[in-house]
Amino acid sequence: MMISDGFGPSGETMARVFANKAQLQPLDYQLRGASITYSTSNLVTDSAAGATCFSCALKTYNGAIGVTDSQPPEACATVLEAAAAAGMATGVVVTSRVTHATPAAFTAHVPDREMEPTIAEQQITQKIDLLFGGGRCEFQPQSVAGSCRADEKDVMSEARDAGFSVITDVAGLRSATTASLPLIGLFAQSHMAFELDRVPADQPSLDEMVAKALELLSALPKAATHGMFLMIEGSRIDHAGHNNDAAAHVYETLQFQQAFSQAVEYARGHGNTVVVSTSDHETGGLTLARTKPVLGRDTYPYVWYPKVLARANHSAEYLAHELQANASMSLVDTVVVNYGIEPTPAELATLEAARINGTTPLTYALSEFISYHANVGWTTHGHTGEDVNLYLYGPGTEAMYGVHQNSDIGAFLASKLKLDLAALTPEIRRKFPPIPMPPTARSEHAVHD
Numbered sequence: 166m167m168i169s170d171g172f173g174p175s176g177e178t179m180a181r182v183f184a185n186k187a188q189l190q191p192l193d194y195q196l197r198g199a200s201i202t203y204s205t206s207n208l209v210t211d212s213a214a215g216a217t218c219f220s221c222a223l224k225t226y227n228g229a230i231g232v233t234d235s236q237p238p239e240a241c242a243t244v245l246e247a248a249a250a251a252g253m254a255t256g257v258v259v260t261s262r263v264t265h266a267t268p269a270a271f272t273a274h275v276p277d278r279e280m281e282p283t284i285a286e287q288q289i290t291q292k293i294d295l296l297f298g299g300g301r302c303e304f305q306p307q308s309v310a311g312s313c314r315a316d317e318k319d320v321m322s323e324a325r326d327a328g329f330s331v332i333t334d335v336a337g338l339r340s341a342t343t344a345s346l347p348l349i350g351l352f353a354q355s356h357m358a359f360e361l362d363r364v365p366a367d368q369p370s371l372d373e374m375v376a377k378a379l380e381l382l383s384a385l386p387k388a389a390t391h392g393m394f395l396m397i398e399g400s401r402i403d404h405a406g407h408n409n410d411a412a413a414h415v416y417e418t419l420q421f422q423q424a425f426s427q428a429v430e431y432a433r434g435h436g437n438t439v440v441v442s443t444s445d446h447e448t449g450g451l452t453l454a455r456t457k458p459v460l461g462r463d464t465y466p467y468v469w470y471p472k473v474l475a476r477a478n479h480s481a482e483y484l485a486h487e488l489q490a491n492a493s494m495s496l497v498d499t500v501v502v503n504y505g506i507e508p509t510p511a512e513l514a515t516l517e518a519a520r521i522n523g524t525t526p527l528t529y530a531l532s533e534f535i536s537y538h539a540n541v542g543w544t545t546h547g548h549t550g551e552d553v554n555l556y557l558y559g560p561g562t563e564a565m566y567g568v569h570q571n572s573d574i575g576a577f578l579a580s581k582l583k584l585d586l587a588a589l590t591p592e593i594r595r596k597f598p599p600i601p602m603p604p605t606a607r608s609e610h611a612v613h614d
């Protein structure tokens with residue numbers, strides 16, 4: 166199962182044209198349908214409800230991590246848990262924190278996605294063979310610099326006590342063997358770097374993590390006898406969408422395409438293997454072309470400029486952090502060096518004002534700068550409610566051609582793996598009894614990632 170978080174049809178077009186407009190991308194070849202994304206609480210879903218559709222095969226409320234929309238919310242057995250219980254090899258590979266909504270929905274059961282410290286504690290009780298991504302901060306006691314926890318729990322050492330190997334760098338990933346399993350790889354303090362910013366010596370790419378995951382899981386004897394389930398998420402397409410950063414977006418998407426291509430190649434070589442790839446929702450309301458005021462009048466140019474995106478050396482988020490951390494760093498020089506465009510006095514004034522307002526306003530302003538010059542439009546810094554593409558490869562996937570509810574995709578996964586989620590749910594509820602909704606939980610109408 167592959168999830169391109171926050172990736173809509175326009176994102177596919179943007180990345181394809183950016184790479185080569187005349188050539189189809191790996192996902193293009195497997196486009197078979199669409200997924201309807203609304204949740205029980207909102208017409209615009211968040212990633213928690215979106216991923217629980219795939220993991221538990223049911224729609225639930227925004228913010229729900231592997232729990233039902235009931236009072237109180239109750240745990241629902243996930244495809245990953247059922248696969249592990251059936252003796253299969255299981256894994257999760259993401260580029261967000263591993264405790265973030267999408268991976269959490271397969272590996273934890275909490276009423277609110279913000280409960281990431283609890284999610285980390287639950288994950289190390291799971292029978293999972295590998296878990297790769299970012300998010301060391303949720304596994305470190307609060308006394309460690311950069312920890313995200315409000316307690317002294319050392320979940321990393323608890324994971325080791327529970328039998329996991331824990332690695333934190335590229336060298337650890339490259340040298341991992343089946344003897345290292347079960348294995349937790351936490352390659353960044355929080356989310357992993359955008360592909361556009363990634364330093365290969367510091368962090369592996371999604372593609373590299375997927376290669377290792379397939380190598381290790383497929384080498385396990387249980388994979389041959391019982392099969393395997395691997396969830397892969399291109400987590401940060403969503404974050405580029407939230408920032409409205411078209412440059413970061415195309416690089417995240419192209420990286421996801423490579424990982425998808427690899428998954429399809431694996432399936433091609435392993436007979437009875439199915440690859441399902443879809444998004445939980447679209448993020449940003451991306452459009453290719455936008456209204457442009459020229460001398461006080463609106464114009465509607467029928468064009469957008471992929472070459473402008475190709476000039477970007479870093480994501481807007483990275484540049485904003487650098488600029489905020491170094492007060493003496495020149496904004497205009499940074500823009501010229503990293504985007505290859507000389508800002509007008511008015512543009513520079515907007516960027517300077519955003520810099521005073523903080524890192525997020527500056528991230529948004531830099532994203533707007535490059536998107537404007539590329540003539541790429543956005544409607545929101547949140548999610549949108551449109552359908553998303555459904556990509557399928559493998560035997561029996563014809564059953565899912567066409568348009569389907571997102572929860573039907575979870576049901577399809579369970580049926581292909583011959584798993585009975587309902588039968589396992591009572592046991593999962595005993596292991597993960599209901600947790601009261603925390604008072605800090607954001608309302609169901611709040612903005613979620």
Ligand SMILES: [Zn+2]
Pocket residue numbers: 171212403404407448548613614
């Ligand atoms: Zn999001």
